[in-house]
Amino acid sequence: MEVRDANAAMLSNYEVYQLLTDLKEKRKEMVKNKHSTGQQNLNTIMYETLKYLSKTPCAHQNPDTVKEFLTAMLPHKLTKAEKLQLFNHRPQTAVEIQLMVEESEERLTEEQIDELIQKVTDVLPGDPQKAGDVSADPEMETDQ
Amino acid sequence: MFVLVEMVDTVRIPPWSFHRQLNDAIAEELNKKLANKVVYNVGLCICLYDITKLEDSYIFPGDGASHTKVHFRYVVFHPFLDEILVGKIKGCSAEGVHVSLGFFDDIIIPPESLQQPTKFDEAEQVWMWEYETDEGAHDLYMDQGEEIRFRVVDEVFIDTSPSGPSAKKEGPSAAATAPPAGAEDSAQQKEAPYTLIGSVSEPGLGLLSWWNS
Numbered sequence: 403m404e405v406r407d408a409n410a411a412m413l414s415n416y417e418v419y420q421l422l423t424d425l426k427e428k429r430k431e432m433v434k435n436k437h438s439t440g441q442q443n444l445n446t447i448m449y450e451t452l453k454y455l456s457k458t459p460c461a462h463q464n465p466d467t468v469k470e471f472l473t474a475m476l477p478h479k480l481t482k483a484e485k486l487q488l489f490n491h492r493p494q495t496a497v498e499i500q501l502m503v504e505e506s507e508e509r510l511t512e513e514q515i516d517e518l519i520q521k522v523t524d525v526l527p528g529d530p531q532k533a534g535d536v537s538a539d540p541e542m543e544t545d546q
Numbered sequence: 547m548f549v550l551v552e553m554v555d556t557v558r559i560p561p562w563s564f565h566r567q568l569n570d571a572i573a574e575e576l577n578k579k580l581a582n583k584v585v586y587n588v589g590l591c592i593c594l595y596d597i598t599k600l601e602d603s604y605i606f607p608g609d610g611a612s613h614t615k616v617h618f619r620y621v622v623f624h625p626f627l628d629e630i631l632v633g634k635i636k637g638c639s640a641e642g643v644h645v646s647l648g649f650f651d652d653i654i655i656p657p658e659s660l661q662q663p664t665k666f667d668e669a670e671q672v673w674m675w676e677y678e679t680d681e682g683a684h685d686l687y688m689d690q691g692e693e694i695r696f697r698v699v700d701e702v703f704i705d706t707s708p709s710g711p712s713a714k715k716e717g718p719s720a721a722a723t724a725p726p727a728g729a730e731d732s733a734q735q736k737e738a739p740y741t742l743i744g745s746v747s748e749p750g751l752g753l754l755s756w757w758n759s
């Protein structure tokens with residue numbers, strides 16, 4: 403076996419999540435044929451990876467999210483690795499942004515960091531269960 | 547976290563699988579060979595992404611199976627340096643904090659990369675961060691099962707291919723922490739082929755509960 407290119411492309415968690423869910427669907431249909439015992443490794447890794455990824459923000463994303471996010475990130479001049487991390491983690495605080503963006507103190511002002519957090523929260527879908535806790539929502543005040 | 551790796555390999559399809567579509571049979575063979583396995587200096591292979599090229603299949607004398615050279619791309623877990631990851635604490639030991647991602651278990655955060663000052667509580671076998679504020683010192687425990695955010699600072703690949711019958715062998719040069727391999731093969735079996743070294747010594751890193759106000 404030969405490795406031609408060990409780093410041909412970087413994949414976002416969302417792309418891997420999609421790939422694994424599609425593969426799981428295909429394999430469910432194929433279960434009608436005799437189940438090959440040699441596929442235990444594949445089953446294990448698929449199950450564990452899906453379990454891990456379903457708890458990350460990528461489980462709520464869709465293909466349009468990717469396009470919107472990349473367009474929204476254009477004016478900030480971030481490297482591919484930084485954009486990937488923001489996409490995978492959906493940071494909510496300035497501390498997290500500083501971890502993911504190198505030399506953020508020199509490259510981004512406080513307002514730009516807040517703008518980034520705002521864009522990330524708007525463009526990337528969050529956990530629908532936690533969305534109800536957002537206190538800044540003006541609609542909540544009508545309940546009082 | 548995940549990368550696409552282009553590889554080339556010759557896949558053997560036994561005659562009883564000739565009735566299947568070649569692409570499906572090859573995909574199954576490749577997954578059987580690589581899924582959940584570590585390739586040296588590449589990473590932990592997850593699953594097949596796609597097949598880019600199939601060359602002609604040959605049947606060799608003495609073997610009824612067909613051999614096909616396949617160019618394909620595989621999804622591999624290989625975080626880049628300085629990447630931020632979130633995992634669960636598997637346990638603590640004197641060597642540091644062991645973190646797991648579910649599908650990948652061999653992540654260690656050595657004591658010098660923990661938030662300073664941190665002490666090891668021998669009684670409970672847990673690391674705790676002695677966090678001092680104006681109000682006083684808080685002991686923040688790194689308990690098992692807690693989610694932890696860490697940065698990848700190093701990776702160690704160990705070649706775990708079986709060694710020959712010779713008893714004495716020098717320790718692998720890649721692993722600085724591995725003890726020199728003595729005559730026991732059992733010591734080699736415990737070495738993980740792929741280990742990640744993490745760090746939580748920056749603001750924002752560590753247990754998620756520490757930073758969520």
